[in-house]
Amino acid sequence: MRWRLIVPVVVVFALIVMLGYGLTRNPSELPSAFIDKPAPSFDVPTLDSDQERITDAAFQGNITLVNVWASWCVACRAEHELITEISRRTGVPVIGLNYKDTREGALRWLGRYGNPFAVVAFDPAGEVGIDWGVAAVPETFVVDRDGTIRYKVVGAITREEMNDTLIPKLRQLKQAS
Amino acid sequence: MRHALSLLLLLVWSALPTAFAQTADLNDAQLERYHELNAELRCVICQNRSIAESDAPLAKDLRGIVARQLAEGRSDDEIKAYLVERYGEWVLYDPPFSWSTWVLWLGPFVLLFVGLVFVIAVMRGRYRAPEPRPPLDRERLARVLKSHEAGPDDTDKDRS
Numbered sequence: 416m417r418w419r420l421i422v423p424v425v426v427v428f429a430l431i432v433m434l435g436y437g438l439t440r441n442p443s444e445l446p447s448a449f450i451d452k453p454a455p456s457f458d459v460p461t462l463d464s465d466q467e468r469i470t471d472a473a474f475q476g477n478i479t480l481v482n483v484w485a486s487w488c489v490a491c492r493a494e495h496e497l498i499t500e501i502s503r504r505t506g507v508p509v510i511g512l513n514y515k516d517t518r519e520g521a522l523r524w525l526g527r528y529g530n531p532f533a534v535v536a537f538d539p540a541g542e543v544g545i546d547w548g549v550a551a552v553p554e555t556f557v558v559d560r561d562g563t564i565r566y567k568v569v570g571a572i573t574r575e576e577m578n579d580t581l582i583p584k585l586r587q588l589k590q591a592s
Numbered sequence: 593m594r595h596a597l598s599l600l601l602l603l604v605w606s607a608l609p610t611a612f613a614q615t616a617d618l619n620d621a622q623l624e625r626y627h628e629l630n631a632e633l634r635c636v637i638c639q640n641r642s643i644a645e646s647d648a649p650l651a652k653d654l655r656g657i658v659a660r661q662l663a664e665g666r667s668d669d670e671i672k673a674y675l676v677e678r679y680g681e682w683v684l685y686d687p688p689f690s691w692s693t694w695v696l697w698l699g700p701f702v703l704l705f706v707g708l709v710f711v712i713a714v715m716r717g718r719y720r721a722p723e724p725r726p727p728l729d730r731e732r733l734a735r736v737l738k739s740h741e742a743g744p745d746d747t748d749k750d751r752s
Contacts, residue, residue: 448676448681545678
């Protein structure tokens with residue numbers, strides 16, 4: 416008859432562990448459907464000019480950071496200096512994807528806070544954003560030389576994330592060649 | 593009063609087309625599928641709401657995509673696959689049965705079964721069948737009855 420005592424204790428303990436695990440996870444962090452898959456293709460004008468276009472061919476041969484941002488996005492401003500710093504420290508070019516923004520607003524924003532981007536793709540309707548599975552700006556993707564997405568950060572990058580994950584990841588990819 | 597009511601109805605009626613501008617080119621059957629699909633798709637930023645319920649800009653975009661693809665004649669599964677490709681299985685309120693979702697699908701039944709087994713075990717313990725009665729010993733019964741019949745007479749005599 417001892418099992419009558421043990422079973423409820425075990426069950427309750429298992430429940431506590433599972434609920435604890437559920438509570439400590441961040442519910443807004445969704446598993447990405449894109450890791451280790453080819454980056455979705457796109458062909459859009461750049462922010463600078465309607466005549467210039469940028470396509471996913473830009474990823475070929477280079478490790479690239481893709482940063483989805485908008486001038487109306489407050490969190491983008493918070494991570495702005497870190498984007499600049501990552502690019503400076505690793506030598507990886509950053510391609511911006513300006514999401515649901517106006518050309519005027521975006522250019523003014525870059526003029527005010529500085530431009531860390533090698534080139535910015537202009538996506539006022541958010542169509543490229545949907546192809547890339549963007550739920551909310553900012554999002555940042557690490558794209559490998561062959562155009563494969565290797566890593567994704569949802570939300571503003573923090574300094575710890577930059578030092579502990581992003582920069583090591585970029586260096587590791589660089590060395591892998 | 594009646595006039596006011598009909599005026600209100602008229603207002604609501606005239607506002608309908610603008611409210612559903614995205615679905616303007618859908619026929620009735622497609623419109624029905626549109627609403628069903630929207631209710632089955634989860635809004636990825638305002639979690640725990642379907643894209644039918646959400647006012648978020650992204651949910652609006654996704655409704656637009658659903659409407660456009662329906663108008664293009666795509667099937668429900670194709671539209672779902674399109675969104676899953678981009679946002680992961682998370683966008684489905686009805687995730688397909690796979691190795692990563694079997695706990696989700698079978699868990700409740702396993703728990704129900706475990707619970708039933710537990711309840712049955714407890715009930716059995718509580719309503720245990722009574723001890724079987726020993727067979728009737730007729731000789732002994734006769735003897736006891738006899739001594740009882742004789743007994744009261746004896747005691748009566750003693751008392752009187």
